[in-house]
Amino acid sequence: MPTDTTSPRAPSGSRSLEHPAREDIRIAEVLHALADPMRLRIVRALAAAEGELNCADIELPVSKSTCTHHFRVLREHGVIQQLYRGTAKMNGLRRADLDELFPGLIDGVLRGAELQARRLGEE
Amino acid sequence: MPTDTTSPRAPSGSRSLEHPAREDIRIAEVLHALADPMRLRIVRALAAAEGELNCADIELPVSKSTCTHHFRVLREHGVIQQLYRGTAKMNGLRRADLDELFPGLIDGVLRGAELQARRLGEE
DNA sequence: GCAGTCATACGATAGCCGTCGTACTACGGT
DNA sequence: ACCGTAGTACGACGGCTATCGTATGACTGC
Numbered sequence: 001m002p003t004d005t006t007s008p009r010a011p012s013g014s015r016s017l018e019h020p021a022r023e024d025i026r027i028a029e030v031l032h033a034l035a036d037p038m039r040l041r042i043v044r045a046l047a048a049a050e051g052e053l054n055c056a057d058i059e060l061p062v063s064k065s066t067c068t069h070h071f072r073v074l075r076e077h078g079v080i081q082q083l084y085r086g087t088a089k090m091n092g093l094r095r096a097d098l099d100e101l102f103p104g105l106i107d108g109v110l111r112g113a114e115l116q117a118r119r120l121g122e123e
Numbered sequence: 124m125p126t127d128t129t130s131p132r133a134p135s136g137s138r139s140l141e142h143p144a145r146e147d148i149r150i151a152e153v154l155h156a157l158a159d160p161m162r163l164r165i166v167r168a169l170a171a172a173e174g175e176l177n178c179a180d181i182e183l184p185v186s187k188s189t190c191t192h193h194f195r196v197l198r199e200h201g202v203i204q205q206l207y208r209g210t211a212k213m214n215g216l217r218r219a220d221l222d223e224l225f226p227g228l229i230d231g232v233l234r235g236a237e238l239q240a241r242r243l244g245e246e
Numbered sequence: 247g248c249a250g251t252c253a254t255a256c257g258a259t260a261g262c263c264g265t266c267g268t269a270c271t272a273c274g275g276t
Numbered sequence: 277a278c279c280g281t282a283g284t285a286c287g288a289c290g291g292c293t294a295t296c297g298t299a300t301g302a303c304t305g306c
Contacts, residue, residue, distance in 0.1 A: 102235030
């Protein structure tokens with residue numbers, strides 16, 4: 001087993017998270033995942049951070065359980081990927097997969113969300 | 124009150140339909156409206172037709188009431204515009220408004236949906 | 247080993263949503 | 277004036293969903 005960059009290797013403890021394969025991602029589900037203000041906020045934060053973010057790094061006005069719920073929805077619909085690293089769980093956008101499946105979609109959503117935030121935020 | 128181009132003038136009978144103003148359209152609501160397979164189908168048909176389509180011109184495997192419901196959701200969230208013309212109701216995408224508010228969003232959704240349809244449809 | 251931290255699981259609850267059928271309204275043509 | 281067609285209104289129903297609180301599990305550091 002040489003260098004395998006795609007296998008979800010288990011660092012140590014490894015609670016393994018289920019992610020849909022790229023070919024199983026559906027646009028309607030992605031849109032549904034993005035159609036919630038809280039989740040849109042999460043996705044925007046992840047896109048801005050470029051790297052990986054701890055769950056708690058994103059401030060949300062909801063309880064911790066609700067937060068977990070939203071992250072799970074995003075993961076199960078193929079929008080983000082999560083992996084455990086010690087006690088924290090790192091989250092990242094699945095940009096490569098999404099861009100290949102639906103080119104321009106994520107960019108459009110992020111740009112639209114930013115424009116709207118700017119429009120509503122400052123005036 | 125001179126020439127008022129924005130007033131929803133009543134052609135003759137005029138059951139008037141309420142549409143949100145452009146500045147009231149929210150991206151989360153648009154995404155939600157698009158996140159349903161049936162509605163995505165409607166939007167794709169409208170985009171393909173370029174012009175206006177009768178409600179019944181789009182074949183959907185749902186009852187007439189459900190169809191009405193989906194069209195209303197799309198209208199109330201700012202995705203389509205509807206107006207009565209005699210006994211029929213013509214539907215059209217609000218491309219200009221959507222493209223100005225969220226440039227690239229609709230294109231990304233339509234393209235992604237088409238790619239997915241092609242991917243799933245022929246193999 | 248024990249406590250603290252980060253996140254999950256589970257159960258509950260209230261609200262929304264997609265779907266339907268039936269009854270009704272509006273318009274156009276004959 | 278009437279009928280047919282196109283669409284709406286309304287009520288119902290089952291399922292999903294966003295939210296919460298509390299209890300539990302996993303890992304780190306002392």
